[in-house]
Amino acid sequence: MYESEFPLDDSIVYLNHAAVSPWPRRTAAAVREFARENMQRGSLHYEAWLGIEHSLREQLRKLINAESVQEIALLKNTSEALSVVAHGLTWSPGENVVITDQEFPSNRIVWESLQSQGVEVRMAGLAGPTSPEDAVAGLVDKRTRLVSVSSVQYGTGLKMKLETLGQYCRESGILFCVDAIQSLGAHSFDVQAIQADFVMADAHKWLLGPEGIALFFCRADLQENLQLHQYGWHMVEEYGNYERRDWTPARDARRFECGSPNMTGIHALHASLSLIHEVGIESIETQLAVKTDYLIDFLHKRPDLFELITPPAPDRHAGIVSFRPLDRTAVKVFEDLRRQEVLCALRGGGIRFSPHFYTPVHSLGRALACLTD
Numbered sequence: 001m002y003e004s005e006f007p008l009d010d011s012i013v014y015l016n017h018a019a020v021s022p023w024p025r026r027t028a029a030a031v032r033e034f035a036r037e038n039m040q041r042g043s044l045h046y047e048a049w050l051g052i053e054h055s056l057r058e059q060l061r062k063l064i065n066a067e068s069v070q071e072i073a074l075l076k077n078t079s080e081a082l083s084v085v086a087h088g089l090t091w092s093p094g095e096n097v098v099i100t101d102q103e104f105p106s107n108r109i110v111w112e113s114l115q116s117q118g119v120e121v122r123m124a125g126l127a128g129p130t131s132p133e134d135a136v137a138g139l140v141d142k143r144t145r146l147v148s149v150s151s152v153q154y155g156t157g158l159k160m161k162l163e164t165l166g167q168y169c170r171e172s173g174i175l176f177c178v179d180a181i182q183s184l185g186a187h188s189f190d191v192q193a194i195q196a197d198f199v200m201a202d203a204h205k206w207l208l209g210p211e212g213i214a215l216f217f218c219r220a221d222l223q224e225n226l227q228l229h230q231y232g233w234h235m236v237e238e239y240g241n242y243e244r245r246d247w248t249p250a251r252d253a254r255r256f257e258c259g260s261p262n263m264t265g266i267h268a269l270h271a272s273l274s275l276i277h278e279v280g281i282e283s284i285e286t287q288l289a290v291k292t293d294y295l296i297d298f299l300h301k302r303p304d305l306f307e308l309i310t311p312p313a314p315d316r317h318a319g320i321v322s323f324r325p326l327d328r329t330a331v332k333v334f335e336d337l338r339r340q341e342v343l344c345a346l347r348g349g350g351i352r353f354s355p356h357f358y359t360p361v362h363s364l365g366r367a368l369a370c371l372t373d
Contacts, residue, residue, distance in 0.1 A: 002275070002279060002357075002358050003358060003360070004025065005024040005025045005026060005275060005358070006022060006024060006025070006358050007025060008022060011341050012341050012343060013341065013342040013343065013363045013364075013366050013367045014343050014355075014359070014363075015342065015343060015344045015353040015354055015355050015359070015363075015364075015367060016343040016344055016345055016354060017186075017205060017206055017319065017354045017355065017356045018154065018182060018205060018206075018319065018320050018345065018347075018352060018354035019205065019345050019354070020204050020205065020211070021204060021205055021206065021207075021208045021209075021356065022208075023208065023209075023210070023268070023272070024208055024271070024272060024275050026271045026272075026274065026275060027208065027209065027210075027268050027271040027272045027275075029271070030267050030268060030270070030271035031210075031264060031267060031268050031271075034263070034264060034267045035264075049263055049266075049267075052266055052267055052270050053074075053261060053263075053266050054069075055270060056074070056266055056269060056270045056273065057069040057072045057074070059270065059273040059274070059277060060072050060215050060273070062277070063184060063185075063189070063273065063276070063277075063281065064180075064184070064189050064190065064191045064199060064215070064217060065189075065190040065191060065192055065193070066191055066192075066217055067192070067220070068220065068252075070220060070251075070252035070253060071217055071218060071219060071220050071223075071252070071253055072215065072216070072217060072253055073215075073216040073217075073218065073253035073254060073255075073256040073257055074213060074214070074215070074216075074257060074261060074262070074266070075200075075213075075214045075215075075216045075256065075257070076212055076213065076214060076262070077202050077211075077212070077214045078106055078179055078181050078200045078201060078202050078214055079106040079110065080214070080216075081198075081200030081214060081215075081216035082106055082107060082110040082148075082177070082179065082200060083110050084216065084226060084229075084256055085146075085177055085198050085218075085226065086110045086111060086113065086114060087113075087114075087227075087229060088225075088226030088227050088228070088229070089145070089146070089175075089225065089226065089227075090227065091114060091117050091118070091119050091145070092118070093117065093118025093119075094118060094120075094143055095118075095119055095120070095143050095144075095145045096119065096120040096121070096122055096141070096143050096144050096145065097111045097114070097119060097120070097121050097122070097144070097145060097146050097147070097148060098122045098123075098124060098136055098139045098140055098144055098146075098147045098148075099111060099121065099122070099123055099124070099147075099148050099149065100123060100124045100125075100126050100132070100135070100136065100149055100150075100153070101123040101124065101125050101126060101127075102126050102150075102153040102154075102155060102156055102158065102348075103123075103148075103149070103150055103153070103179075104150060104154045104179070104181075106179065107148055107149075107150055107179045108121075108123075111148065119145075120143075122139040122144075123139075124136045124138065124139050126153070126156075126158060131161075132158065132160055132161070133160070133161050133164045133165050133168070136149065136165060137165075137168055140172065140174065144172075144174055145174065145175060146174060146175040146176075146177055147165065147169050147174055147175070147176055147177070148177035148178075148179070149162075149165065149177075149178060149179070150178075150179040150180075150181070150182060151178055151179065151180045151182060151183040151189070152182035152183050152186075152317075152318045152319075152320060153182070153348075154181075154182055154320070154347060154348075155309075155322060155347040155348025155349070155352070156309050156310060156311075156320075156322055156348045157309070157310035157311070157317045157318065157319075157320030157321060157322050157348075157352070158310070158311055158316060158317070159311075159315065159316050159317050159318050161315075162178060162194035162196070163193055163194050163195075165194075166193075166194040166195035166196060167195060169195070170195045175197045175198070175222075176194075176195060176196050176197050176198075177196070177197060177198040177199075178194070178196050178198070178199045178200075179200060179201070180199050180200065180201040181200070181201040181202050181205055181206075182205065182206070182318065182319070182320065183201070183206070183318060184201045184206060184207055184215070185205070185206030185207035185208060185276055185281075185284070186206040186284070186285070186288060186318050186319040186356075187281070187284070187285040187288070187318050187319075188281050188282060188285060189281075191217055196217070196219075197218075197219050197222055198216075198217065198218055198219070198222075199215070199216075199217040200214060200215060200216050200217070201214060201215050202214045203215075203265070203268075203269045203272070206319060206356065207269065207272055207273065207276065208272040208275065208276065208356075209265070209268055209269040209272040209273070210264075210265050210268040210269065212262055212265050213262050213265030213266065213268075213269055216253065216256060217253075218253050218256070220252075223252070223253060223255060226256075228249060228255065228256075230256075230258035231258055232258035232259040233259065234254070234257050234258060234259050234260060234261070235249055235250055235254060235255050235256065235257055235258045236248065236249060236250060237249065237250050237251060239254070279357065283357070284356075284357040287357035287358075288318070288319050288355070288356060288357045289314065290361075291319075291355040291356075291357075291359055291361070291364060292317060292318075292319060292320075292321050292355070293314075294361060294364055295321040295353055295355075295364060295368070296308065296310070296312050296317075296321055298368050299321070299323050300312065302372075304326065305325065305326055305327055305371075305372070306323045306324065306325060306326060306371075307323060307324040307326060307350075308321075308322075308323050309322040309323055309324055309348050309349065309350050310322045310323070319354050319355065319356065320352060320353075320354050321352070321353045321354070322347060322348045322350050322351065322352045322353070323350050323351055323353075324349060324350035324351070325350070325351065325371070330346060330349070330350050330351055331346065333351055333371065334346050334351055336370065337351070337367070337370055337371075340370045342366070342367045342370055344367075353367065
């Protein structure tokens with residue numbers, strides 16, 4: 001039904017949405033129109049642009065089921081949002097942060113940067129005999145200040161049980177931070193159900209948007225607990241009053257947006273999210289499961305050629321299917337796939353396929369045929 005939104009070249013099999021997604025047709029059109037308007041009329045309709053920005057915040061609020069748009073900030077990327085949290089909190093020597101040993105560098109480096117303040121970073125091993133959630137909880141003690149995990153691990157595709165972790169953190173008085181970049185746009189996500197304190201995600205993966213713009217959710221009652229390190233005209237309460245000399249930070253998440261908004265990115269992401277909401281995240285999740293199940297079933301049937309890295313249980317994976325070839329090196333297979341214009345990634349010690357809801361099944365079949373040629 002939505003194939004026309006993705007006019008990819010017929011020669012390409014695109015299985016790299018966990019890295020960078022192609023834009024939908026409507027997103028490219030929105031950016032072209034925004035550029036044309038800039039070229040011909042400049043900022044004549046800037047108020048209308050602000051209307052698009054407001055609408056985008058509501059789209060994001062709805063996507064993650066936040067209580068209010070006042071909990072939503074528009075930042076540059078996930079790394080910036082993680083840094084806002086890590087360096088906004090006030091730490092005491094001896095406190096610790098618990099992450100996992102499968103995190104993308106963004107969700108490791110930012111916490112390791114606190115070691116100079118005497119903060120310990122503990123990494124839970126996720127490949128052991130206990131559940132991933134128990135592995136995380138097993139490293140928590142009375143000096144644990146915060147737990148930070150990816151909702152879906154970028155390499156293995158492991159989907160964390162966030163409601164379990166969120167409940168544990170809330171009962172233990174520990175802050176809960178979630179890098180949701182491999183979830184938003186791929187499956188349903190509810191910040192209230194998982195009791196998250198902070199959530200962040202770039203737009204350029206499953207959300208089908210551009211690089212350079214990201215969601216940052218900060219629970220309303222925690223916003224003033226984060227010390228600000230970036231200041232400018234846009235983060236003050238009366239940000240339209242340029243003559244006023246005294247100022248206070250905005251009383252909502254806009255306090256984390258120090259300067260001019262990324263209007264090009266806002267227009268692009270607004271268009272992409274219109275498609276996400278039009279299709280419906282539940283429908284996207286269902287359609288994507290059909291694609292990942294197809295891949296997992298094929299790989300399971302060839303244990304002589306492939307080792308499945310991604311957990312096969314339906315509640316333990318989302319849009320990522322990673323595997324390790326047994327007859328050749330992963331690098332060799334990856335290079336062969338690239339030559340045949342199957343776009344994927346080397347991650348997690350193997351090959352990572354990441355289709356989206358619109359990916360045709362025949363494209364998956366072509367990619368799998370390339371593996372066994």
